[in-house]
Amino acid sequence: MEPRQELNSIVVTTEQMANIEGKIFAGGMPVAALMEKAALLTSQRIQQLYPLHTVDKVGVLVGPGHNGGDALVIARELHLQGYDVCVYCPFTKLKELTQQHANYAHSLGIPYHNDLESLNHCQLIIDGLFGFGLKRPLSGNLAIDVDRLNQWSIPVVSVDIPSGLHTDTGEVLGTAVKATHSLCLGLWKPVYFQDQALAYTGIAEKIDFGIPLKDIFSTIPQPIPLQLLHKTLALGFLPLPRPQLTHKYQQGHLLLIAGSHRYAGASILSSNGAKASGVGMLSVAVPESLKPLLVGKIPDGLVIDCPVSEKGVIASLPPLATDFASYDIIACGPGLTREATEVVTRVLEAKCPLVLDADALNILAQLGTVNRLSKRQNATVLTPHLGEFKRLFPDIHNPEKDRISATKQAASQSGAIILLKGARTIIANPQGKIWIIPESTPALARGGSGDVLTGLIGGLLAQNKTTNHTLEAMVATAAWWHAQAAILAAKERSELGVDAGTLSQYLHTIF
Ligand SMILES: NC(=O)C1=CN([C@@H]2O[C@H](COP(=O)(O)OP(=O)(O)OC[C@H]3O[C@@H](n4cnc5c(N)ncnc54)[C@H](OP(=O)(O)O)[C@@H]3O)[C@@H](O)[C@H]2O)[C@@H](O)CC1
Ligand SMILES: Nc1ncnc2c1ncn2[C@@H]1O[C@H](COP(=O)(O)OP(=O)(O)O)[C@@H](O)[C@H]1O
Numbered sequence: 184m185e186p187r188q189e190l191n192s193i194v195v196t197t198e199q200m201a202n203i204e205g206k207i208f209a210g211g212m213p214v215a216a217l218m219e220k221a222a223l224l225t226s227q228r229i230q231q232l233y234p235l236h237t238v239d240k241v242g243v244l245v246g247p248g249h250n251g252g253d254a255l256v257i258a259r260e261l262h263l264q265g266y267d268v269c270v271y272c273p274f275t276k277l278k279e280l281t282q283q284h285a286n287y288a289h290s291l292g293i294p295y296h297n298d299l300e301s302l303n304h305c306q307l308i309i310d311g312l313f314g315f316g317l318k319r320p321l322s323g324n325l326a327i328d329v330d331r332l333n334q335w336s337i338p339v340v341s342v343d344i345p346s347g348l349h350t351d352t353g354e355v356l357g358t359a360v361k362a363t364h365s366l367c368l369g370l371w372k373p374v375y376f377q378d379q380a381l382a383y384t385g386i387a388e389k390i391d392f393g394i395p396l397k398d399i400f401s402t403i404p405q406p407i408p409l410q411l412l413h414k415t416l417a418l419g420f421l422p423l424p425r426p427q428l429t430h431k432y433q434q435g436h437l438l439l440i441a442g443s444h445r446y447a448g449a450s451i452l453s454s455n456g457a458k459a460s461g462v463g464m465l466s467v468a469v470p471e472s473l474k475p476l477l478v479g480k481i482p483d484g485l486v487i488d489c490p491v492s493e494k495g496v497i498a499s500l501p502p503l504a505t506d507f508a509s510y511d512i513i514a515c516g517p518g519l520t521r522e523a524t525e526v527v528t529r530v531l532e533a534k535c536p537l538v539l540d541a542d543a544l545n546i547l548a549q550l551g552t553v554n555r556l557s558k559r560q561n562a563t564v565l566t567p568h569l570g571e572f573k574r575l576f577p578d579i580h581n582p583e584k585d586r587i588s589a590t591k592q593a594a595s596q597s598g599a600i601i602l603l604k605g606a607r608t609i610i611a612n613p614q615g616k617i618w619i620i621p622e623s624t625p626a627l628a629r630g631g632s633g634d635v636l637t638g639l640i641g642g643l644l645a646q647n648k649t650t651n652h653t654l655e656a657m658v659a660t661a662a663w664w665h666a667q668a669a670i671l672a673a674k675e676r677s678e679l680g681v682d683a684g685t686l687s688q689y690l691h692t693i694f
């Protein structure tokens with residue numbers, strides 16, 4: 184990998200970004216020169232996105248800090264290139280450098296307006312109100328302006344981040360600009376991967392303006408705490424190529440415990456996810472009444488029939504399923520129903536790594552998440568969506584307000600690897616390492632997608648004895664693979680065409 188390519192996978196907090204900036208300035212780089220570098224590249228990208236022959240009139244919103252300074256450099260460059268630029272800056276007191284750029288823009292003859300309304304004839308708006316320096320909510324006339332801007336149908340390019348969003352949590356501070364494009368300066372910031380911010384960030388791109396690698400890597404601890412999973416990394420985590428001399432049990436044995444009369448399909452979908460992983464052996468424990476169905480659908484799986492309760496759920500696990508030493512990993516939960524308490528209690532005693540999903544999580548929550556997991560001797564992976572997460576970790580308040588921190592906190596409390604599902608899935612280990620799945624598709628928002636993921640995670644983890652990567656990296660790789668398959672399927676079949684069965688068929692086509 185090219186050294187700077189590594190930066191594509193790093194996410195820095197506001198504090199880390201400010202520290203990196205501090206190191207650059209301490210080294211002697213003039214503040215104005217750094218702003219010039221960042222803003223020039225940003226203005227060039229804007230010219231590529233909105234060439235002069237397609238867009239003529241550009242309105243620039245200027246804030247009081249250095250985000251406003253960036254915006255003024257962009258205004259100047261666009262003006263010099265021939266765009267018809269005007270500025271709206273609803274502040275009287277600007278930071279010194281920003282004021283200097285304001286003065287120069289004025290001297291160039293760029294018009295300043297006293298109200299936002301005067302920009303409504305523009306074909307493009309540049310949002311340079313606030314960047315990572317925003318700490319308190321937008322209010323008063325400023326908030327009214329932003330709300331009004333959001334009602335226009337003019338494209339908006341936000342500089343660094345959409346103004347009004349908290350850089351780390353993605354929280355909307357009062358109100359926030361809804362951008363068409365966001366050009367993130369230097370390094371990715373957490374806001375871009377927080378679900379609550381996605382409606383504001385639009386199409387996001389990073390502008391690499393040449394921050395010295397030494398300043399980055401001397402600031403961010405190793406291993407990198409917050410990392411995006413990209414194709415290059417994910418491919419490196421897959422169990423490929425297979426060793427020539429191997430056999431099915433060396434390629435991992437997964438026991439999947441899934442399904443009930445009510446949710447029979449969950450066992451098939453999760454088996455399909457597992458099969459797609461390439462796992463050497465797949466055993467599936469289901470209610471005995473489902474055995475013929477499973478044998479028909481998953482002929483390559485060893486189907487273990489379990490006694491069924493009156494409610495149509497697995498009542499207990501037979502000896503074949505409780506011979507835990509035979510399995511490299513157990514994945515349990517899809518379609519179990521909340522009645523299967525005995526199954527989950529028993530499985531928690533297994534010495535091998537465990538993946539719990541769906542109702543296994545709800546049952547774990549009833550049993551007491553942290554207390555129960557403290558007794559486990561091997562790794563546990565929990566894959567909740569937000570609702571399940573709240574039941575598992577009731578003392579983590581409002582996890583949706585900062586999904587990244589909430590996932591980290593849950594992993595640290597429970598000692599488990601936590602995968603919090605969502606539009607941007609987050610994976611954390613107990614030591615604080617976080618992986619983020621940077622792209623996905625809402626095509627996944629339908630029943631059964633998660634079942635496929637559980638099988639895929641189980642199947643990949645089972646094969647980890649041949650690859651030996653960290654478990655969280657493998658879990659994240661499964662989630663990346665799942666998202667990529669959905670993206671491809673949605674591209675070919677539309678977002679409406681990605682049912683869970685189709686999704687599992689697409690898992691292989693992404694390579
Ligand atoms: N890092 C890098 O490498 C580079 C960073 N660069 C750029 O610097 C940006 C960060 O600049 P920044 O620190 O000046 O902060 P910024 O986001 O402009 O806003 C702070 C200002 O807003 C004010 N203010 C805050 N809240 C407010 C409110 N609710 N209502 C009203 N006012 C409010 C606040 O006032 P104060 O709180 O001090 O009263 C302060 O004046 C960054 O995002 C990027 O664009 C590039 O130039 C070069 C490379
Ligand atoms: N809006 C969305 N964008 C991207 N991925 C999504 C979205 N909504 C859901 N997903 C993904 O779809 C899957 C849904 O899993 P889950 O909620 O367990 O569903 P089920 O239990 O029906 O299988 C998760 O992997 C989640 O990350």
Ligand SMILES: [K+]
Nearest residue numbers: 313342344346
């Ligand atoms: K901005």
